[in-house]
Amino acid sequence: MMRFVDKFRDRDLARRLAYTIAAEARPEQTYTLMEFCGGHTHAIARYAIQEMLPPVLRMAHGPGCPVCVLPAARVDAAIAIAMQTDVTLCTYGDVLRIPGCRHDSLLTAKAAGADVRIVYSPADALALAQALPGRRVVFFAVGFETTTPPTAVVLLDARQHGISNFAVFCNHVLTPPAIAAIFDTPEDDRSRPCLDGVLGPAHVSTVIGSDAFARFPRDYAMPVVVSGFEPLDILQSILMLVRQINRGSAEIENQFSRGVTAEGNRIAIDLMAQTFETRETFEWRGLGFLPRSALRLRPEFAAWDAEKISPPPPAAAEEPHTACACAEILRGRANPADCRLFGAACTPDTPVGACMVSSEGACAAEWAYGRARRANEKERA
Amino acid sequence: MSRFSGPAIDWENGRIDLSHGSGGRAMAQLIDALFVATFDNDFLRQGNDQAEFAVEAGRMVMTTDSHVISPLFFPGGDIGSLAVHGTVNDIAMAGATPVALSCGFILEEGLPLTDLRRIVLSMARASREAGVPIVTGDTKVVERGKGDGVFINTAGIGRVPPDVHVGGDRARPGHAILVNGTLGDHSIAVLSQRESLGFETSLLSDSAALHGLVARMVAAVSEIACLRDPTRGGLATTLNELATQSGVGMSISEDAIPLKPEVRAACELLGLDPLYTANEGKLIAICPSERADDLLAAMRGHPLGRDAAIIGRVVEDPTHLVVMETQFGGRRILDWLTGIQLPRIC
Amino acid sequence: MCLAIPMRLVELLPQGMALAEHDGVRKEVSVVLLKEPALDDYVIIHVGFALSKVDPREARATLDLLTEMAAPGTRPA
Numbered sequence: 100m101m102r103f104v105d106k107f108r109d110r111d112l113a114r115r116l117a118y119t120i121a122a123e124a125r126p127e128q129t130y131t132l133m134e135f136c137g138g139h140t141h142a143i144a145r146y147a148i149q150e151m152l153p154p155v156l157r158m159a160h161g162p163g164c165p166v167c168v169l170p171a172a173r174v175d176a177a178i179a180i181a182m183q184t185d186v187t188l189c190t191y192g193d194v195l196r197i198p199g200c201r202h203d204s205l206l207t208a209k210a211a212g213a214d215v216r217i218v219y220s221p222a223d224a225l226a227l228a229q230a231l232p233g234r235r236v237v238f239f240a241v242g243f244e245t246t247t248p249p250t251a252v253v254l255l256d257a258r259q260h261g262i263s264n265f266a267v268f269c270n271h272v273l274t275p276p277a278i279a280a281i282f283d284t285p286e287d288d289r290s291r292p293c294l295d296g297v298l299g300p301a302h303v304s305t306v307i308g309s310d311a312f313a314r315f316p317r318d319y320a321m322p323v324v325v326s327g328f329e330p331l332d333i334l335q336s337i338l339m340l341v342r343q344i345n346r347g348s349a350e351i352e353n354q355f356s357r358g359v360t361a362e363g364n365r366i367a368i369d370l371m372a373q374t375f376e377t378r379e380t381f382e383w384r385g386l387g388f389l390p391r392s393a394l395r396l397r398p399e400f401a402a403w404d405a406e407k408i409s410p411p412p413p414a415a416a417e418e419p420h421t422a423c424a425c426a427e428i429l430r431g432r433a434n435p436a437d438c439r440l441f442g443a444a445c446t447p448d449t450p451v452g453a454c455m456v457s458s459e460g461a462c463a464a465e466w467a468y469g470r471a472r473r474a475n476e477k478e479r480a
Numbered sequence: 481m482s483r484f485s486g487p488a489i490d491w492e493n494g495r496i497d498l499s500h501g502s503g504g505r506a507m508a509q510l511i512d513a514l515f516v517a518t519f520d521n522d523f524l525r526q527g528n529d530q531a532e533f534a535v536e537a538g539r540m541v542m543t544t545d546s547h548v549i550s551p552l553f554f555p556g557g558d559i560g561s562l563a564v565h566g567t568v569n570d571i572a573m574a575g576a577t578p579v580a581l582s583c584g585f586i587l588e589e590g591l592p593l594t595d596l597r598r599i600v601l602s603m604a605r606a607s608r609e610a611g612v613p614i615v616t617g618d619t620k621v622v623e624r625g626k627g628d629g630v631f632i633n634t635a636g637i638g639r640v641p642p643d644v645h646v647g648g649d650r651a652r653p654g655h656a657i658l659v660n661g662t663l664g665d666h667s668i669a670v671l672s673q674r675e676s677l678g679f680e681t682s683l684l685s686d687s688a689a690l691h692g693l694v695a696r697m698v699a700a701v702s703e704i705a706c707l708r709d710p711t712r713g714g715l716a717t718t719l720n721e722l723a724t725q726s727g728v729g730m731s732i733s734e735d736a737i738p739l740k741p742e743v744r745a746a747c748e749l750l751g752l753d754p755l756y757t758a759n760e761g762k763l764i765a766i767c768p769s770e771r772a773d774d775l776l777a778a779m780r781g782h783p784l785g786r787d788a789a790i791i792g793r794v795v796e797d798p799t800h801l802v803v804m805e806t807q808f809g810g811r812r813i814l815d816w817l818t819g820i821q822l823p824r825i826c
Numbered sequence: 827m828c829l830a831i832p833m834r835l836v837e838l839l840p841q842g843m844a845l846a847e848h849d850g851v852r853k854e855v856s857v858v859l860l861k862e863p864a865l866d867d868y869v870i871i872h873v874g875f876a877l878s879k880v881d882p883r884e885a886r887a888t889l890d891l892l893t894e895m896a897a898p899g900t901r902p903a
Binding site for chain 1 (some may be wrong): 830832856858859860861870872873874875877878879880881882884885887888889891892893895896897898
Binding site (some may be wrong): 749 | 831848849850851852853854871874
């Protein structure tokens, strides 16, 4: 059955779908579609989907990469935690190189002697805490609603088994408020994008359900199609959006019906409600402070809350490099190639902004896949 | 059996301690009973600090490699066999015939002798199968905590046949690019042993001595321009090195790159790119395009080249880019490896 | 990080765990987030946890639908 994955990557079917999109997209109209999720950004770049689309249809990248939107101040706080001599900080791999305010990172902290370890699952961090009773093991939790339920499970396990040398530094963020923030940007703000539709994230939706996005068609007259990650999923979803736009409708549609339901994963939602509560506000790199957009541990879990055990210093507002276009890019208003720093001061080896740090960030994806296309276009010109 | 008297070595329960590195009797006994006895050749039996031999006039190559892999033992090999294969292969990548190897051990206090013996036996077997003797060596011991069990350095020398001219700067536009088999096997086999990653696979490391394959290739196609083994940084990084050295670009096809389904699956699971993972027992060959089919046939006729494939060609490009046509029809620039992949695979 | 790949459950293990498999690679994953996990279920795995099942019939239906939506074998523009 898993040859189905291959079928969703069928090149021939992709070309035929692209042809249909080209035929149905009206030449006198423009279609700007935002793909929210970093996984989509990566897939669109890897499979060169933009190249298959007609010129009137532009994909705009959204802020759906949790590594990209983690602000420097939170990285600094993690570094401070890691530098404590009795702490072992566990983190996902991508997070290691995110720059803090002083251009350091967890990677440089590790070289300076901090005990920083890469894990693939929060369960690994908990297991490490059990294996190292003399250490305080702190898990650096990042991610949207796809990644949050595993952290919840592990916290409940820690409490149930009385594992007291384990803590979570919680930076989980929420998808619908981030999308709303983009639409709520005032009309005169130059970073406000002009969007016609949204490609909704598939894996987040397996947890929160496609109904979680119903308010966008309702409140913003914005069509939303929850899309899978394979190239055919993305192309089919784009076609569904084009059709909605053409008939002037704004609905929530679920293209990823093989994995997503309207109500989502109730078990996961309940576990998250048991362990987390919503913060009043939280800073997003490139987007500023967004209300009710992130999670923290509930008071009952204070004993496992790294922020309560070693409160981070008050966050200074981040001052991005003046030429860094991440804010516009994260809102879908600019493309990586529009940024003066792209490929010059800002490269995957020397990232300046968030969009270059993670392999799913728009700039990193453009670096890996887009330069070949643009070199090609220059040749032909 | 050791020529040196003293308490018998406890191979089952004994450990390396600082006396094994001090130059005294315990060290001499260990060297004699383990290294000299196992590697078993006249050079070592002479008991000198050097190995003396005569060579024919001609071009020689010399290379060295240090091995710091963790864990020490993995499916399909260990640090010992890796150390032998790695240096034999570096010689072979010059198109040269390996003549002799040296090996230096840095042993951590506390290393179980049973592990050390297993490693040395493995090296001896690899050396014997390759037909390349280990003629001289060195042993040092560092305190507990200052080494990761064992680090091994091997150096080697080889003789280049007169009509062979292989070098990283000899790739030319129009040349064909070939590999001798599937990529990524070694890395995934090693990573499957890292408990923190928690996955299993039946993959074995493909670490192997390639000089026999290379000899066959060179005999069939003397015009081979480049040979290199894509170890750290993987295929993509190695192609970038060659492109820069030769002042050319490269165009490869994702469809043509041999990959086992398990490697693909494990990479997807771990978020790794099989084009950037370290390989062992693999080589890249570049030759004039009109000889590519002959070279491919020669490779496929050898056990270590059964899955050989032509994966692309060298092109004119002043920017020295390595560009890949993806399975889906897009194009992707394969840059040098950025930052780190996972540490200590070779 | 949005890495979430479909794998098949080949063995159910104690304490809410299961062995999942894809193309010869096997991994122990947690299935506590699933309602009634069963052998041979296809699931989406993310950071070591199964988040939801993949319904093969829906997959088939989606493929059929998108094949219908795709233009007949014409050369793309």
